Amino acid sequence: MSDKPQIGVLSAPRRKVTVGVTGGIAAYKALDLVRALQKERLDPHVVLTKSAEKFVTPLTFAAITGHKVITSLWAKPGLAAEALDSTLDSAIEHIAEAQTTELLIVAPATANTLAKFARGVANDFLSTLYLATKAPVLLAPAMNVNMWEHPATQANVRLLEERGATIIAPGSGYLACGMTGSGRLAETPCLVHAVLKALNQRDDLAGETILITAGGTREAIDPVRFLGNRSSGKMGYALARAGYERGARVILISAPTALAAPAGCEVVPVTSASEMHAAVMQYLPRATAVIGAAAVSDFRPLTAATEKLRRSGPLTLELEPTEDILAEVGRRRARGTLLIAFAAETDSENAIANGREKLLRKGADAIVVNDVSLPGLGFDSESNAATLLTQEGVTGLLPMSKGALAGHILDEVIRLRAAASAQLSAV
Structure with a gap:
């Protein structure tokens, strides 16, 4: 390094x-x-x-x-x-x-x-x-x-x-x-x-099985309400489409979205963080690369009401942390399985530092840091801008469509795979 x-x-x-x-x-x-x-x-x-x-x-x-x-x-x-x-x-x-x-x-x-x-x-x-x-x-x-x-x-x-x-x-x-x-x-x-x-008629991802998470998870408060976030799933779905078009087998584990299922991909629908965790762990042994593009809830209600809560003054929710899916993937993945994480940031000044800390904490090979506070970029938009962090360096990715950004991220999968192969050959 x-x-x-x-x-x-x-x-x-x-x-x-x-x-x-x-x-x-x-x-x-x-x-x-x-x-x-x-x-x-x-x-x-x-x-x-x-x-x-x-x-x-x-x-x-x-x-x-x-x-x-x-x-x-x-x-x-x-x-x-x-x-x-x-x-x-x-x-x-x-x-x-x-x-x-x-x-x-x-x-x-x-x-x-x-x-x-x-x-x-x-x-x-x-x-x-x-x-x-x-x-x-x-x-x-x-x-x-x-x-x-x-x-x-x-x-x-x-x-x-x-x-x-x-x-x-x-x-x-x-x-x-x-x-x-x-x-x-x-x-x-x-x-x-x-x-x-x-x-993109190239098969440079042929032989890869890419597990992609997408969308925003929902944590039930009662039968009709939930805690959620603004993720539309567009970034994860763009990655799934691009991966399939480049010859990979794609397993898309998707929280609820309004998007049509990408052609050619195996789609696994989930709702909550615990359901996404279970699905990721189930399919992880089949994956050669994992891209965590989903916005997974960090907390969920400690208990969910079985009946709709009635309006009756202030309401206090006791929350507990959800499973840290990508950290567990980092620990449990087989040798050679790549891990690329995402980090949505609103603190522009410390976004890179926060991203690098998350890169190490998750045990990832790369992390895509995107500032979702910027107008017209990030959550529920057609475009995105990001900074790609690896152990070796920092690459800025200027504003572009999420489809174009997906191509750059998959290029990184190719680069990481080549670097890993070269390292094994040198041993």
Whole structure:
């Protein structure tokens, strides 16, 4: 271990994603998609077809993204030398876009667009870009149910999948044409999840079984009241999604939240600290890494009333400490099992010192310290900022989405695993 901690600051890189928007009524939903991608610290660039411009304007997307919106292979005609230069630039722009984007998502993708892509027709910027790019391609169809179910459309979809495109299946429901059935553009969270999964198609966590705790526990006062906290579970769920997408087996032990269960994860619902303690101890032997992102109550009522307490003046609650789950994990984990803890702090001046003390007390390999008093960060928000402490150093993680922060924390799992392997090899 070095005598002096190494200090660094990391911010999430803004990865370029191209959003293709085609001419369907669902085109307006692409605005929500662009906003959602920005919240994930991605850098969306937009390509509109001529038909899409009938539903949404380039100016709207340009204002949101801060980038030029591409609508044509050709610059506007003109006689000046500058116009000629612009036309030459425009003529090769699809190649530049194809080479610099990390992913192309077309949402909505109309039946006409799917047909053009499947048959290699390149008569506008988007279809030309599709042929020129080597980046992952996601297609989110949206159309009338009869068009979606037509054999021609289904044949095109199968052909595109065979060629490597990912089809994000449309949902069912009431359609703009007045019919009911399949053909609705997939919901924005589904689209974002598909984008993040495609961007992180690496299996660097394959072979790991990561046990993650999430949410805020509830300690009963009576049958209808409880002591709790403001945790939404979003950080733990982001870790679970990211871990699964990177090839890990994920066991998510979750206190009550309003969040949908992450796809592919084994979810174990609990309510109280004692229930979470029992579940963690049950699944600990299967884990190769434990990430304690849950906000576990430190105290619970010594006794809970069996009937609802009536309002009758001042009420005194006698509290007792709950189980120290992560400290017990630190003592009982098998050799080689990693432990990453979280520390929510409101004392900005002493947050690092408090975090380091907790790192030692829990016997953890790393601890994520986040100041939950900062506006717009921490509890029940979409973003977070943190300081990652290890025995070797301190790394600041600037404000970013919880999904992006989850990626940095899982990168630390990889780093810790490599360091442990190197240490064993040296023995």
